[in-house]
Amino acid sequence: MINNKVLSIILGGGQGSRLYPLTESRSKPAVPIAGKYRLVDIPISNCINADIKRIFVLTQFNSASLNRHIKDTYHFSFFSSAFVDVLAAEQTPANKGWFQGTADAVRQSMHHFLRHDFEYALILSGDQLYQMDYDLMVEAHIASNAEISIATIPVNAKDATSFGILKANDENVVTSFIEKPDASLLPEWTSEVSDDMKHQGRNYLASMGIYIFNRKLLVDLMNDPSTIDFGKEIIPQSIEAHKTLSYQYEGYWTDIGNIDSFFEANIGLTDDIPKFDLYDKSKRIYTRARMLPTSKILGTTLNKAVIAEGCIISAAKIEQSVIGVRSRIGNESTVINTYMMGCDYYETLEEIENYRIKILMGIGERCFIKNAIIDKNCRIGDDVRINGGKHLEDKETDMYVIKEGIVVIKKGATIPVGYVI
Structure with missing residues (x-):
């Protein structure tokens, strides 16, 4: 051969x-x-x-x-x-x-x-x-x-x-x-x-x-x-x-x-018909087999959303976004034109209680996220507003970077409750 x-x-x-x-x-x-x-x-x-x-x-x-x-x-x-x-x-x-x-x-x-x-x-x-x-x-x-x-x-x-x-x-x-x-x-x-x-x-x-x-x-x-x-x-x-x-x-x-x-x-x-076809059986894309549970979605309006396995989603709306493995999105949150990479692990109830974790991994409640990339293991508190776009100047902080109007939340970053970008 x-x-x-x-x-x-x-x-x-x-x-x-x-x-x-x-x-x-x-x-x-x-x-x-x-x-x-x-x-x-x-x-x-x-x-x-x-x-x-x-x-x-x-x-x-x-x-x-x-x-x-x-x-x-x-x-x-x-x-x-x-x-x-x-x-x-x-x-x-x-x-x-x-x-x-x-x-x-x-x-x-x-x-x-x-x-x-x-x-x-x-x-x-x-x-x-x-x-x-x-x-x-x-x-x-x-x-x-x-x-x-x-x-x-x-x-x-x-x-x-x-x-x-x-x-x-x-x-x-x-x-x-x-x-x-x-x-x-x-x-x-x-x-x-x-x-x-x-x-x-x-x-x-x-x-x-x-x-x-x-x-x-x-x-x-x-x-x-x-x-x-x-x-x-x-x-x-x-x-x-x-x-x-x-x-x-x-x-x-x-x-x-x-x-x-x-x-x-x-x-x-x-897109309705993506240029990069993940569904072609003759051209499969291989990756690590994680053996995750199916995703659970509660009361969310979905439009043009790609959602990986193992997610728990209670958002109000997800539109034109890619949601990665083990993602958690809280009640009444809106996610538009965003790539959320997800998490490497789940936080257990015992860990949350023992370590008194106030902001959980994922997106909290009543958030508005648009034109963003959220790297792995990020914690976004309740009522956070991220509105990316060309109106924003390039910038870097300990928590995020803005490039070409795209807000990139750094891996493992914590965005405090009520924060606005």
């Missing part, structure tokens, strides 16, 4: 400063999405669905919760060669520092990869939301006798300036590449795309940061310590010397690069 020849390498990203404060105590791939998953579940699930089951996840910042999630989630048969392993940056006699970029992360971890028998390395990002058939990309790579393949997606002129843009010939072989081109250069960088993409004005091929390398070439390229990034150095420098295939993908894909895109991707799950 072709997929037995593929080793998958998922890049966990850097410090994730643009996703702060969600990355204050966890790495980017460990950030919770859709109420019950983690970002890293997306590329891992895509691999499993493509029957690629030898997977490394590379990370260096706040990797404890990611380690725990992967250890608790991905178990394969003892008689299988399948695994999902986390490789955190480590100091060795040869490498004294942190990962300096995507290529440097792969270089520093190569001794782990080379212990395995593989012909093709599939290199993925750990912070993107999409469902893709990697096996089709691998087949196209082999059929074209390529040494490198790049997954590409058509984008419009506005977005093109934020990506690496490439041009390909009639056989989808990449002929040129430019990183984040100036808008004035774009007329020279249009590519042949499908009629549907043309109608949408998406005439530029952007790199998705998804690559396939032949093993020998990857080993050779990693011998040059001066190259530290795939997008900025390895790819542009390799196009002329090595046959590089553009593999066009036209499905839903978003790069979870900042709070705004993260918020939009999660709230988008409440």
